[in-house]
Amino acid sequence: MSERIRLARSHYIDEITDKLAGSEVKLAGWVRKKMELGGLTFIILRDSTGVIQVVFREDRIGKEKMKEARKLSMESSVIVSGKVKLDKRAPNGLEIEAEDLKVVGYAEEFPIKPGVGKKFLFDNRHLHIRGRKTQAFLRIRSELIKAFEEWYNSHGFTRVEAPTFVGTAVEGGATLFEVDYFGKKAYLTQSSQFYLEAMIFSFDNVYTIQPSFRAEKSRTKRHLTEFWHLEAEMAWADLNSMMDIVENSLKYAVEKVCERAADQLSILKRKFEPPSGRFPRITYDEAIEIAKRKGVRIEWGEDLGAEAERAISLEFDLPVFVTHYPKTAKAFYHKIYQEDPRKVVCADLLAPEGIGEIVGGGQRIDDLNELLTRIKEENLDPESYKWYIDLRRYGTVPHAGFGLGIERTARWISGADSVRDVVPFPRTPTRINP
Structure with missing residues (x-):
């Protein structure tokens, strides 16, 4: 030590x-x-x-x-x-x-008292973080990040950083925070993925842990407008090697959290065992059948919502990979699945106990013409993605990557009621203070 x-x-x-x-x-x-x-x-x-x-x-x-x-x-x-x-x-x-x-x-009369409501606690989060339970949640989060850094640093990954202000949307849609950037339109980044893809040509395997921003108006226990994102991209990787890296790094991180934050888990009365055994891997088609069997109304081609993810994750004791989603449910940069061009080569990892998705990733398109075709299919402007397209012009290679939500993962390990509990100062559609 x-x-x-x-x-x-x-x-x-x-x-x-x-x-x-x-x-x-x-x-x-x-x-x-x-x-x-x-x-x-x-x-x-x-x-x-x-x-x-x-x-x-x-x-x-x-x-x-x-x-x-x-x-x-x-x-x-x-x-x-x-x-x-x-x-x-x-x-x-x-x-x-x-x-x-x-x-x-000397302290004045402390406002945090037994029985106060959740809203009051978050209104006074600057004081609430002193509490034993809140400290336990945040200590678990800290140990989780530390353990991930250890694994990636010791497995040949280079830690890099990506900009927060970006001119090109990664995920697109209605979740962009638009900002005025000296008279030009810019956005708060939804993901560091594109920049990490650029850096694999220099470092092979890279990762970052930094905030991402989504202007989602969701008020669920799974969403924040600002969340911390572990993202990694790997040159020469395919979908299976990406899933292996996710599984191995997550197992290591969870094991270390349980070892180093045992006292915090005890404070929270959380009985949690690190996952052992290989994570199951099922296809989107199989996942849809499980969800339907459990009464979830969902049609083929739709992305898995919270209800479907919960139903699927409750079917397994371990985190489960769901692979090969329809291309209509995923972003344009995922590689087309050759055996069924309606699908893409991707995987989400759903945590058990009804937590749902904690990781999203896949194999990226490495062919120039395929990428241009997908951009046009999504009615996007190729000029907006010029530098990203360039990566396929100068020594393209097969590659894959993923993003893991730190708060969602910490919520799963700690047994927290909401992702808001495992971030020091949560940002939601209705909260920007303290």
Whole structure:
């Protein structure tokens, strides 16, 4: 484990163990709870790593410091010095006998109280993120991103970045955020895919983790207008190799989250086992039959909606790949499936427990004429995609890629009710503050 930076403290709370009994420590944090009992003042002190009980006695810290201790309120910030003491009555069986107290900032009455509604919590998200459960969700998210970075960095991928302001739509449709860019029409990116495709000709295999933007007016538990996107593109790859990469990296990331964030999963009372065994791979046609059998009204050629994805994902204990969608349901850049030209060579990964799609990807069109044909079929202007088309003019190669939603994946692992729970400051059609 790399060395921590310990500003204003000698230890973090999670470093306080029975081995330190009798030792002097200095902690910095916030008051979660305060109690008065028999002339003593107790606080539950929290920092970013955990909680510990601190006891204040006048004969140890003096009259003036004791007055300050008694004035402490929830979320007051303090620096406490004292000795570690074993005490079975204390949380975790340990407490700090305070010998000095420095109040950094007294807190006014804290507005987050038991029983307040979801809207109030998100209106006060800047304070709500201090809560134990919210911190657990966000810690799981952090560990998920960290684990994905580890896997891709150790498997020959180069991390790259793509612009947020773009002049060409990737997904198109009504989900574009249009912005004025010095008098020109531009958009907030829906995906970094096109730029990653350009970079495979330099680096072979590339990935990025950055925000994407969709102007969807959906108010579901699956959608955000700004979400974090793990995207990767691979030169010389086909659909099967792409699915292998998705499966292997996801298994690694989930395993590491369960290992490193076990305490957070426990706080959330989430019993979650990393998936083992090969992920099932079914065709769109098979998926449609499952959805229809479960009462979903859907016709061949339609994209799978939330209801259909939920029905299909509940059929499996593992994430399941759905392959070869109709071209009418997918974007123009997917390679045509030669065995049935009505379909494209693509795959979505649906997470179990009714979560639905967490990954969308496929093999990209690498032939110049095929790409031009598809652009025209979709009534798009080839001039708008000039530089993207150029990639097929100068040393084209078979390639494939995908995009994974960080929030949807974190929701699945953590058992969160909504993707809004696993992002620090969610953006939805009705929320742009705080």
